[in-house]
Structures are given as C-alpha cells and as structure tokens.
Amino acid sequence: MKSMPDPYHVVAGSGDRIKLADGRWLIDAISSWWCMIHGYAHPDIVASMVDQVERLPHVMLGGLVHDPALQLAQTLAQWLPGRLNHVFYSDSGSVGVEVAIKMAIQYFINSGVPGRNKIAFLTGAYHGDTTGAMSVCDPDDGMHQMFASLLPVHRQLPRPPKLGVDASEYLGRIEQILMSDTSIAAIIIEPVMQGAGGFYLYDPSVLKGFRLLCDRFEILLIADEVATGFGRLGRWFGVDFGPIVPDIMVLGKGLTGGHIGLAATVATDDVFDRFYTDNSRNALMHGPTFMGNPIACRAALASINLLTNTTLIQISAVENQLRQLIELNDLPHVTDVRVMGALGVVEVNDPMVLDGLTAFAVDRGVWLRPFGTVVYTTPPFGISQSNLQRVIDVIREWFEHY
Ligand SMILES: Cc1ncc(COP(=O)(O)O)c(C=O)c1O
Missing domain, CATH: 3.90.1150.10 (Aspartate Aminotransferase, domain 1)
Known part of the structure; x- marks a missing residue:
C-alpha cells in the first residue's frame, strides 16, 4: 500500500x-x-541443507523416490499419533490444505458413498490463501470476502466457546447440524488455537467432541496443524490437548524449522486404503513439481531431530x-x-x-x-x-x- x-x-x-x-x-x-522455531540459520539445519544441495537439490517425486522423502515420511509416521502413517508432500500450508480437502472428498467417492462433497469449517478459521483453502476460511472476517463469487460454498459451523467455557451446548449444536446435513464429508479445524483468525483459544474438550461426532456420523476429521504443530502451544501438536487422532493432519511452517517451504498432508491407514487400489481412478490426482523436495525434507529431518x-x-x-x-x-x-x-x-x-x-x-x-x-x-x-x-x-x- x-x-x-x-x-x-x-x-x-x-x-x-x-x-x-x-x-x-x-x-x-x-x-x-x-515458523522459525529454532531461530535463523540453525547450524544443524543449514548443514543438512547444504549437504543435500550438493548431492541432489531436486528430483521429481513421480515414479521416483529418494531417501530424504522416505526417511521423513517414516519419521512422521513414527512420531504422529494413531495410524497417521501416510504422507503426501507439497510446498506450503495452503497447498497442504488443498490436498486434505481433495482427499476428504475423494475418500467418499472412492468408497462409493455419493453426495458427501462439502467440508465443514469453523467461524474464525484460516486455512490459507489458495482457492480451495480460502473456501474453508471464515468468509466474513477473513481476507477473502471479495472472492466469494469464485469460491465453492462449504458448510460454516459456529466458533467453539473460548478456552475455559463449557462446550457441551456448543457440541449439541454441531450434532444437530451434522444430523441434518448429509453433504458433509469432513470437518476441518485448527486444533485449540485459530491462528490468523486472531489467535483465538478454545477449549480442548471440543476436540474430543469433534472426534466423537465424526466417528458417529462416519465423516473425516482434518486437523490443520500448520500453525499449532511442532510445539508452539506447549505440546507437540494441538490434537495432543484432546488427545485425539484426526483422520488427516496438515503440517507446514515449523516442519522445516521455517528454513524452507514444505508441507505434509498425513493420512491414516483407513484413508490411504481407499486410494491405494488396483483402480487408477482411485489415485489422488495431485502432483506438484516440487513435491517432497529433498533439501526441504533434509531440513525437516534436521529440525525434528532438534525437538526433544x-x-x-x-x-x-x-x-x-x-x-x-x-x-x-x-x-x-x-x-x-x-x-x-x-x-x-x-x-x-x-x-x-x-x-x-x-x-x-x-x-x-x-x-x-x-x-x-x-x-x-x-x-x-x-x-x-x-x-x-x-x-x-x-x-x-x-x-x-x-
Ligand atoms: C492454520 C493455517 N493453515 C494454513 C496456513 C497456510 O500456510 P502457508 O502460508 O504456508 O500457505 C496457515 C498460514 O498461516 C495457517 O496458519
């Protein structure tokens, strides 16, 4: 300006x-x-990145794979709770959210369940600036109001009560919505803290409530941990405050200690199994050029190694x-x-x-x-x-x- x-x-x-x-x-x-959780130019992260630049700065991740991508996926799968065992890489939190949205919608298509094609998002939410991500951000308070005509319409849910306020009545309202709206495929949340929506903290009991409701209505729970992941709130992930295990988790920002762009959309075995079949139509159609960039994966491995x-x-x-x-x-x-x-x-x-x-x-x-x-x-x-x-x-x- x-x-x-x-x-x-x-x-x-x-x-x-x-x-x-x-x-x-x-x-x-x-x-x-x-994102710069270990500070700037951390020597371990820098050394890993430099070593990788000299070996293999980049290679496509279609039909080819490399050690840093494999090792990082294994590390995340071992660390993350439950059966969050399958990692899809992209380059930014917004794209990681796009992938999660596509996964959730296609999960129901691949499962042969028609009509579950909407994502429920929370008032006050922020999930990124790309078109799909914008469509699950708060439409009024966010930065995207002027693009309303471009965006698919998803289902807006009320904002959870703030930290310390009993959430039972709130969860009752969500239950009513889920009962009446059978188009919802998934609920996307920023666990415990809505970041760009004003650093709003809500009660961790809401996490368990969402998990139970998603199980009951057989829909998916997506935890966008781009802002909350890797310790920002005092536990490794926002979902640890439940504790709950989401069906899909999105990681970004601090994943590489902030040194280079990388996001990971991590899915459970159950989600993965709907895509990994003999039918090519079931595959997830998303393949960014810089997916799983080896320098970024090495930065992430070094960063995670520093988290003790x-x-x-x-x-x-x-x-x-x-x-x-x-x-x-x-x-x-x-x-x-x-x-x-x-x-x-x-x-x-x-x-x-x-x-x-x-x-x-x-x-x-x-x-x-x-x-x-x-x-x-x-x-x-x-x-x-x-x-x-x-x-x-x-x-x-x-x-x-x-
Ligand atoms: C919760 C959340 N999701 C997604 C994003 C988008 O990440 P990026 O800016 O890396 O695209 C952000 C960015 O602030 C975020 O806070």
Whole structure:
C-alpha cells in the first residue's frame, strides 16, 4: 500500500535475530510468521541443507523416490499419533490444505458413498490463501470476502466457546447440524488455537467432541496443524490437548524449522486404503513439481531431530516469562491477554491502538507486526531470557506510551 512505510530490508538472520541492511539487529518476536522455531540459520539445519544441495537439490517425486522423502515420511509416521502413517508432500500450508480437502472428498467417492462433497469449517478459521483453502476460511472476517463469487460454498459451523467455557451446548449444536446435513464429508479445524483468525483459544474438550461426532456420523476429521504443530502451544501438536487422532493432519511452517517451504498432508491407514487400489481412478490426482523436495525434507529431518524434551522445557520457560503480559489486562484499551506455550497475545478494542507499533518496536530493536486488534509474540523456542524480556518490555512500553 502506498500509505505503508517501505519494508525493512533484511540481509541476515542468526538465532533469534534478523539483521537489517543499515546494520541494526532486531529480535524477531514473531519467528517469521511463527515458523522459525529454532531461530535463523540453525547450524544443524543449514548443514543438512547444504549437504543435500550438493548431492541432489531436486528430483521429481513421480515414479521416483529418494531417501530424504522416505526417511521423513517414516519419521512422521513414527512420531504422529494413531495410524497417521501416510504422507503426501507439497510446498506450503495452503497447498497442504488443498490436498486434505481433495482427499476428504475423494475418500467418499472412492468408497462409493455419493453426495458427501462439502467440508465443514469453523467461524474464525484460516486455512490459507489458495482457492480451495480460502473456501474453508471464515468468509466474513477473513481476507477473502471479495472472492466469494469464485469460491465453492462449504458448510460454516459456529466458533467453539473460548478456552475455559463449557462446550457441551456448543457440541449439541454441531450434532444437530451434522444430523441434518448429509453433504458433509469432513470437518476441518485448527486444533485449540485459530491462528490468523486472531489467535483465538478454545477449549480442548471440543476436540474430543469433534472426534466423537465424526466417528458417529462416519465423516473425516482434518486437523490443520500448520500453525499449532511442532510445539508452539506447549505440546507437540494441538490434537495432543484432546488427545485425539484426526483422520488427516496438515503440517507446514515449523516442519522445516521455517528454513524452507514444505508441507505434509498425513493420512491414516483407513484413508490411504481407499486410494491405494488396483483402480487408477482411485489415485489422488495431485502432483506438484516440487513435491517432497529433498533439501526441504533434509531440513525437516534436521529440525525434528532438534525437538526433544528439552525443547518442551524451553517452551514452558517461555510461557512462564510471557505470563508477565497478563498484567496488561488492566489497561484501558486492552480487552484480553492470552498466553499458551510460546504464544503471547494482547487484544485491544480498536486496531488504531496498534497503529505505529511496528516502527516503535523497530526503534527499540524488536520485530513485531500486529494484525487487526492483536499484537502477539511467537518467538523462537530458544529465545534468550533477556531478548524475550526486551520483547515483553517493548509491548508494555507501547501501551504505557499510548
Ligand atoms: C492454520 C493455517 N493453515 C494454513 C496456513 C497456510 O500456510 P502457508 O502460508 O504456508 O500457505 C496457515 C498460514 O498461516 C495457517 O496458519
């Protein structure tokens, strides 16, 4: 936008900081849209990527396969709960969601069940910017309202009550909808936290409720873990808060430690078996050129290797420190403060209250980028205590200054 300041020019990144062309270093309080979970240029991830560039930077994944793709699929299958054993690669979270939608619709076609061709999505949802993904985002609050005429119409469900509020009545409403609408093939959710929909946290009991309802009505549950996966909320995956096992899970962002684009749409044995038959019409028709890129798979393997129990302890330390933000709840413009894992959110009553915050923070050595009525921090898990304190202090100073 002409009215926006020019972007800050970044020349390097290291650990929890990025370097601007004018020589300033900024603490990245939002990990490049929440993906840089180990910080920038982690030596293990970089070394794996460099090694792979020299061996085989890319090869098509049609009729050919390579070790990094196989090893990553095995690693994910071993790690993920239940029978989530089959991995389909693509290059971004949005495309990973497209694949999940196609899988869910085709699951019923391949099973010979006619008419189940709609996806149910939650009010407040965000699942990406490509056309299919847009069609399961909140149609009013999202960024896609102007494309309404282009998008297939799916089934919008109400938003779950916020964290801490009993969800039984809500689940009763969902049950009524599922009973009356036999066109629904799957429910897609962002487990526990709706990210781009304003970092909205809802009660984990809803996860079990969705799982039971999907089982009862014999439809699929898709967990979009693009934002919640790999520890952001303090457990490895959002579904672990249930705990539940979805039929399809979408992973992205932190999958490669944020170092390069890669997504994985992971399906259970039951879903996979409907596609893996002698009939070529049952195959999943999706084959992106850069599917399963070996450099990206190596980055993911290195990143996953870095995720140990120590990481969960780090995240819990970040959470404890972020709890200082809760004091801001008493300030006049602040309507809510929420902290979960390595996520801290301050919500205000008017987006104007956050106008100018980015430049204010940059002047104080911190990169923050509020959207709508929220300013949030999603730091790398290993952020130093002093740098995290700087982030918290800058947010606090903004409200004191306002
Ligand atoms: C829950 C969720 N799903 C999907 C996406 C889309 O991912 P990408 O931006 O990699 O296409 C995002 C991005 O923010 C997301 O938060």
